[in-house]
Amino acid sequence: MEVTNKFIVIKAKIDGEPQQSDFELKTEPFSLMVNQGSEDVIIKNLYVSIDPYQINRMKTVSSSQKASEFAMQIAPGEVIDAYGVGMVVASRNPKFVKGDYVVGLISWGEYSISKGFILSKLDPVGFPLSYHVGLLGNSSLIWAHAFVGFFEVCKPKKGEKVFVSAASGSVGNLVGQYAKNLGCYVVGCAGSPNKVKLLKEKLGFDGAFNYKEETDLNSTLERYFPDGIDIYFDNAGGEMLEAAISNMNLYGRVALCGVISEYIDVEKHKTLNLLNVIYKRIMIQGFLSGDYMHLFPKFVSATVDHLRTGKMQVLEDISTGLESVPSAFVGLFHGYNVGKKIVRISDDLGDE
Numbered sequence: 001m002e003v004t005n006k007f008i009v010i011k012a013k014i015d016g017e018p019q020q021s022d023f024e025l026k027t028e029p030f031s032l033m034v035n036q037g038s039e040d041v042i043i044k045n046l047y048v049s050i051d052p053y054q055i056n057r058m059k060t061v062s063s064s065q066k067a068s069e070f071a072m073q074i075a076p077g078e079v080i081d082a083y084g085v086g087m088v089v090a091s092r093n094p095k096f097v098k099g100d101y102v103v104g105l106i107s108w109g110e111y112s113i114s115k116g117f118i119l120s121k122l123d124p125v126g127f128p129l130s131y132h133v134g135l136l137g138n139s140s141l142i143w144a145h146a147f148v149g150f151f152e153v154c155k156p157k158k159g160e161k162v163f164v165s166a167a168s169g170s171v172g173n174l175v176g177q178y179a180k181n182l183g184c185y186v187v188g189c190a191g192s193p194n195k196v197k198l199l200k201e202k203l204g205f206d207g208a209f210n211y212k213e214e215t216d217l218n219s220t221l222e223r224y225f226p227d228g229i230d231i232y233f234d235n236a237g238g239e240m241l242e243a244a245i246s247n248m249n250l251y252g253r254v255a256l257c258g259v260i261s262e263y264i265d266v267e268k269h270k271t272l273n274l275l276n277v278i279y280k281r282i283m284i285q286g287f288l289s290g291d292y293m294h295l296f297p298k299f300v301s302a303t304v305d306h307l308r309t310g311k312m313q314v315l316e317d318i319s320t321g322l323e324s325v326p327s328a329f330v331g332l333f334h335g336y337n338v339g340k341k342i343v344r345i346s347d348d349l350g351d352e
Contacts, residue, residue, distance in 0.1 A: 005030030007109030008325045014058040023326035039093040043112040047133045048084035050328045050341040080108045085129045134340035144289030146174035147299045149255040154231045158183040166235035168195040170340035175233045177312045187224045191335035217243035256286040315339025
């Protein structure tokens with residue numbers, strides 16, 4: 001049986017701020033039959049993840065493209081792989097049968113074909129399918145960014161003072177909630193009054209501010225952290241990282257999770273005051289979540305109970321329809337999303 005498959009591609013390499021016009025919707029015939037002797041899996045895509053790191057794959061050159069197999073360059077016109085949830089419609093792979101929910105590497109398209117690489121059978125365990133694209137997805141790495149970055153890199157202690165940038169984003173909001181549940185003092189920054197309100201009223205942050213309204217980030221952090229910062233979870237880079245370092249305590253820890261301010265504007269790169277780093281004995285560590293996949297069971301045991309008891313909230317920003325992928329992606333760089341950005345590709349199969 002043959003159907004028409006629609007999918008999103010880039011028209012050319014993107015070396016500046018992405019625009020919706022950089023993308024196009026392509027249509028090609030797609031077979032739902034699997035050849036005998038292959039181990040292919042045909043997947044109907046239900047939800048796909050929209051992540052800012054993908055911009056580095058779309059550039060002419062990026063250091064990330066050679067550093068990780070998950071960040072390999074995307075060519076114009078090529079299918080864009082992404083994490084998501086789908087349903088198997090045909091398979092000759094012994095691990096999967098028709099009707100299975102699966103989570104892992106699919107594509108920004110209506111259908112995907114996989115050989116089972118970075119693909120797992122999914123048991124929703126009573127949660128919406130969309131949760132498994134973000135927080136609970138063992139392949140999405142959202143869990144690893146937040147859980148690993150905070151607990152394994154920052155090694156927090158109860159009562160410590162924690163600052164989180166991009167705190168209403170898919171990773172930042174989780175880090176803040178983990179910190180609060182541990183008994184830390186937590187302040188986050190975000191890019192709008194509504195996001196600041198959400199951090200304080202829904203997620204229980206001790207403080208939050210709109211970085212777009214602040215003219216002196218160093219003074220702002222001094223105001224929120226009169227006794228200094230013990231842990232900074234960095235999703236921003238640039239001026240925010242510089243200001244946080246200036247306000248850190250002795251033996252402070254910084255987890256470098258993302259530098260979204262620098263992804264599309266290299267002028268935002270700042271040189272750190274290394275004397276601060278040396279004399280305060282500050283530990284700054286970058287990390288790749290793929291190195292910590294063995295900790296997924298530990299994450300699940302620490303998180304699922306919090307979800308079921310209401311001690312943690314899931315923030316999702318879901319758009320509908322494949323055609324909304326470009327606007328969803330571009331919106332990440334303008335701070336339009338609240339929580340994990342996801343696109344629901346198909347309405348044919350729901351969470352029931």
